[in-house]
Amino acid sequence: MKTRAEEGREGVNGGAERPRKRRKADVVEPKRAEHPSLSRESTLSQDSPSADGAVELDTHGPRALTPDPPSLPSFPQVTLPPAPERATLAIQGIDRALAHAQLVDPALSFSLSHVAEDDASGLSLKTRTRLKELGITELFAVQTAILPHLLPSDRQKRALYLPYDPPRDVCVSAPTGSGKTLAYVLPIIETLSTRIVTRLRALIVLPTRDLVTQVREAFEAVGKNRGLKIASATGQHSFAHEQAQLIAEKSPSLQGGSSKVDILICTPGRLMDHLHATPNFTLQHLRFLVIDEADRLLAQSFQDWLAQVLAAARPTPAPPPHTVASGLPYPDALAPAFLHLSSYTSGILTDIDEKKETSCQKLLFSATLMSDPGKIRALELRDPHYIIVQSASADKEAGVLDVVMEKFSMPATLKEHMLTCSSSIKPLMLFFLVLQRGVRNALVFTKSTESTMRLVKLFEFFEVARAAGLAPSAAADTSADISKPVVVRAYSSDLSAAERKATLEKFKKREIDLLVASDLISRGIDISHVEHVVSYDVPIDMRKYVHRVGRTARAGRDGDAWTLVEDQEARYFKEMLRNAGRFSSVARVRVSAKQLESWNGLYETALKKLKEFYARERPE
Numbered sequence: 001m002k003t004r005a006e007e008g009r010e011g012v013n014g015g016a017e018r019p020r021k022r023r024k025a026d027v028v029e030p031k032r033a034e035h036p037s038l039s040r041e042s043t044l045s046q047d048s049p050s051a052d053g054a055v056e057l058d059t060h061g062p063r064a065l066t067p068d069p070p071s072l073p074s075f076p077q078v079t080l081p082p083a084p085e086r087a088t089l090a091i092q093g094i095d096r097a098l099a100h101a102q103l104v105d106p107a108l109s110f111s112l113s114h115v116a117e118d119d120a121s122g123l124s125l126k127t128r129t130r131l132k133e134l135g136i137t138e139l140f141a142v143q144t145a146i147l148p149h150l151l152p153s154d155r156q157k158r159a160l161y162l163p164y165d166p167p168r169d170v171c172v173s174a175p176t177g178s179g180k181t182l183a184y185v186l187p188i189i190e191t192l193s194t195r196i197v198t199r200l201r202a203l204i205v206l207p208t209r210d211l212v213t214q215v216r217e218a219f220e221a222v223g224k225n226r227g228l229k230i231a232s233a234t235g236q237h238s239f240a241h242e243q244a245q246l247i248a249e250k251s252p253s254l255q256g257g258s259s260k261v262d263i264l265i266c267t268p269g270r271l272m273d274h275l276h277a278t279p280n281f282t283l284q285h286l287r288f289l290v291i292d293e294a295d296r297l298l299a300q301s302f303q304d305w306l307a308q309v310l311a312a313a314r315p316t317p318a319p320p321p322h323t324v325a326s327g328l329p330y331p332d333a334l335a336p337a338f339l340h341l342s343s344y345t346s347g348i349l350t351d352i353d354e355k356k357e358t359s360c361q362k363l364l365f366s367a368t369l370m371s372d373p374g375k376i377r378a379l380e381l382r383d384p385h386y387i388i389v390q391s392a393s394a395d396k397e398a399g400v401l402d403v404v405m406e407k408f409s410m411p412a413t414l415k416e417h418m419l420t421c422s423s424s425i426k427p428l429m430l431f432f433l434v435l436q437r438g439v440r441n442a443l444v445f446t447k448s449t450e451s452t453m454r455l456v457k458l459f460e461f462f463e464v465a466r467a468a469g470l471a472p473s474a475a476a477d478t479s480a481d482i483s484k485p486v487v488v489r490a491y492s493s494d495l496s497a498a499e500r501k502a503t504l505e506k507f508k509k510r511e512i513d514l515l516v517a518s519d520l521i522s523r524g525i526d527i528s529h530v531e532h533v534v535s536y537d538v539p540i541d542m543r544k545y546v547h548r549v550g551r552t553a554r555a556g557r558d559g560d561a562w563t564l565v566e567d568q569e570a571r572y573f574k575e576m577l578r579n580a581g582r583f584s585s586v587a588r589v590r591v592s593a594k595q596l597e598s599w600n601g602l603y604e605t606a607l608k609k610l611k612e613f614y615a616r617e618r619p620e
């Protein structure tokens with residue numbers, strides 16, 4: 001019997017014997033033999049004998065039976081263990097708090113009483129009455145779940161300063177349109193309305209100006225007649241104007257800061273500007289720091305905004321005693337956790353001084369909350385409580401895994417469709433959806449501003465050709481009046497802030513049928529009448545998809561999402577859906593050439609006009 005190594009040598013060298021390489025086992029053997037339990041005999045005896053008593057060693061064969069040269073017995077063939085499941089890998093190393101998340105059924109709700117003084121929601125009668133005026137009679141799942149954490153029945157825990165018993169932070173993952181905004185607006189208004197002096201106590205950070213405007217409107221609506229001052233900072237107005245809105249006292253520099261507002265809603269860039277350059281702008285009195293669209297904001301660095309905000313809210317060490325100024329008191333008020341900075345204290349800690357912490361409670365929200373441990377660490381969360389509003393699974397681990405593996409929950413009332421076609425007829429597919437399927441009150445997403453402009457122009461030329469009766473009108477599968485011209489407008493970063501606002505207003509008033517945009521408004525924007533979302537260009541990842549389609553089917557309303565997929569993109573798009581567990585939820589829509597036939601002529605005419613238009617616009 002030949003060993004495999006010997007067979008191999010024969011195969012390569014034609015039988016010529018080469019000196020055998022010194023193997024590791026040869027070196028180890030004498031040492032092992034020194035110990036009786038590791039001696040050759042005892043090792044061999046562990047192998048199972050064959051029927052005739054000879055030991056079968058499949059790798060060393062006869063050599064193993066002879067005492068010389070000494071060698072170790074064979075080990076079993078190396079076999080790789082089966083690869084761990086993706087789910088197993090995903091759960092490894094996740095934040096402990098996330099693993100203990102509170103899973104909430106999206107169907108959960110809480111009916112509000114508008115007469116009783118006390119209500120288990122924790123909301124005051126004033127707030128509930130205001131909600132009734134706004135047409136809100138019940139709390140949605142995310143609001144029902146979060147209020148006990150932010151408005152505890154123990155009123156002391158609602159105090160504006162909790163330096164010795166600081167509140168736990170809260171992270172929320174809930175589907176688009178599920179009411180996350182009110183989930184933080186309500187407890188903030190309720191808690192702050194007990195305040196006597198105006199200080200900056202709630203800071204809400206959002207990724208875009210449009211969202212700042214929207215959230216400010218929500219605060220103003222709910223907080224009406226509660227005496228709280230609300231401001232926003234986005235850079236839309238001059239810096240000096242914003243400073244005048246935010247700060248009462250410009251000089252001298254007050255250690256406790258000075259604020260004209262209780263609640264500030266802002267973008268991170270502008271927040272940094274005020275933190276650096278606005279005298280007396282301080283975050284030491286913050287009771288709430290809300291990071292909405294948290295995954296998007298944490299992906300953006302903006303001069304390391306998060307680290308700077310956290311540092312500004314955190315008590316700083318006491319200055320050395322000899323630097324503490326004496327003299328007349330300032331009209332000043334330090335937060336309790338910052339009192340050691342006062343000119344009246346020595347700055348020397350004694351045994352009875354307990355460690356004081358910032359009272360700022362961080363609240364994170366997103367429909368696509370990240371689980372990246374690195375990013376979460378950067379938030380310096382305090383004993384965080386996770387709330388996941390998640391349909392389908394009652395199994396806690398599965399629910400947490402869905403967040404970790406980016407299988408985000410979608411609104412139950414959303415219907416998803418995909419249409420596959422060649423790139424050359426993609427615009428025709430959109431015309432088909434609008435004219436045959438009655439797609440109106442729709443947001444159409446493209447991949448870029450340029451793509452938005454081209455599509456809007458092409459649609460306009462198409463409508464001009466249609467109005468001129470250049471093609472027979474086809475029988476539509478819709479009740480929509482297709483004889484009416486379809487109004488299409490662009491919403492892009494090329495427009496001025498005023499133009500964008502005006503366009504959005506017109507769309508809200510239903511004066512625009514199709515609003516074409518890049519991903520500028522794919523997150524957070526809440527327009528209740530959006531019935532359809534069309535992804536004219538496929539979204540590049542699942543997060544984008546979730547936020548785009550989430551512009552419809554909000555607050556329990558119905559909605560349809562259509563994705564136009566070019567043939568070469570189909571594989572990638574389907575794979576993306578499959579990985580996110582959405583493949584079976586998306587209906588494939590087949591459109592035959594015959595169904596498109598009636599619009600072909602108009603399309604050709606529109607394309608020709610578009611070419612002429614761009615030739616005029618950009619002469620060579």
Ligand SMILES: Nc1ncnc2c1ncn2[C@@H]1O[C@H](COP(=O)(O)OP(=O)(O)OP(=O)(O)O)[C@@H](O)[C@H]1O
Binds near residue numbers: 174178551554
């Ligand atoms: N309890 C409620 N009753 C009725 N309508 C509500 C309630 N809560 C919120 N809404 C409405 O639901 C809509 C969606 O809410 P909101 O914009 O807060 O969703 P969201 O979860 O933040 O979505 P996104 O993730 O897309 O930002 C809004 O028009 C809001 O006014």
